[in-house]
Amino acid sequence: MERLINSPVAETPTAAVAAGTGFTTPMFSEKLAGIQIGAISFIDEGVDEVLDTVQERAAANALFPATFSFSTGTAGRQLAGQPFPGHGKDEYDTIRGGNFARVHSQYYRDTGIDPSATQAPDYGNFDVLGDVIPKARKRGMRVFCLVQDHFPKDFPGIEKLQERDFNGQYADTLCKNNPYYRNFLAGLMEDLARSYDIDGVMFVCEHQGALSNTLGSRLRGKFRGKPGSRTCFCPFCRDKAKQQGIQFDRAHQGFLELERFVAAGRAGQAPPDGFYVNLWRLVMRYPELLAWEHLFHEGVREVYGLMRERLKSAKPGAEFGIHVWHNITMSPIYRAEQDLARLSESTDFLKLAVYHNCGGPRLASYIESVGETIYGDVPAEELLRFHYGLLDYEGSDYPSVRQTGLGADFVYKESKRAVAQARSAPVYAGIDIDIPVEPDDLIAGSGDRGARSTREGICEAVREAFRAGVDGIVMSRKYSEMRLDTLTGVGDALRALPRQSRRLG
């Protein structure tokens, strides 16, 4: 801490406020150093204390409070079983979650559910926007509401918004072509923009279509792709497909055959002509498999457009940005659907998850999944090398990538690619600060704990992101899982940047 206190740059934010000068308007257009944070951290540690910490340690100038979240990935304390970070309470928690600000029901129309039931019941009267924004403003910090595309399956009436498998089975996920869910998200934008002095919203949608899910083309893919996650085939999606000339019956048959192909692969049975050839045979026989995947992603992009339009009509200056799921750094199929050039035209910023530490175990889990489906013919070591070639970054060999993580060069390469693609929207690199490696990403019973963040490693990752030309960073996923020492690595990097490019307070 002594080094920080003695640093003249470290004192700048508080010094400016103390001198009564505050932050001037031009600074609000400067490089962003945001941090994702859940309400519980403010409650456990105090609003001013948390803001002091993130400013002093990490030079943060923006907050991304988990405002609408039912997920322990972004809200709540440390995940159960993971080491405590050394601040906040040394207790695990369970949350119901929802809207951690206040729900104003008048802004929601024809949503199929009772909007007032989305009020998070977890923390009494604490309002993560109402209680935090005034204090953040005094420090010149911007505030972007993190909104996550997820409802628990036991939420009252949620089946009206849920996706469907092609057998009619309800999934836990929400359909982006469902008009009730669209109305809900639009209402939420209006509520947040009209009820609070926010700078914008970041929407977190970590989903893909039925083809990718069935093939397990994602991190932890072996644990997905089961019936109920092959979505969406709800009546709204089927109608939309019909209007585009995509035949549901053909898609249904294609997915049944695809499912048999995957089940055999998972059971260790290679098709006579090999996995890759058989997959292509299926895709050419049933191009509906691809069409249905694209339909899914088009629906997501339409939702982005709708949310942005509603947010800006309520508050013209507000920014609508998206979190780009970590899977973009692993699955070439997912990357193909996330055309950052196109996305940048309909969003105000792109936060790219370039999580380098947990990226190692997650990438290994991806390789193990597609190594039984799309690329079942290729040994894991070669398959990982092949992906480094496809995705244009380098990392450790399989399986040691689990322990080493992906390194700062990965952050540089992925950030640079995004900056080059996303011409019309700022790119913020999402930096992995102590994101827990989850059991599904490890080999059960191996004693493997996966890659770990360090202060030096974080400093290097942030430095490399800025060297790649990003417009800012977002410390991820949530403050309650970050160790303070690691967090200080962000401040180390930011304070070492040249002043003209640093553009921080």
Ligand SMILES: [Zn+2]
């Ligand atoms: Zn649907």
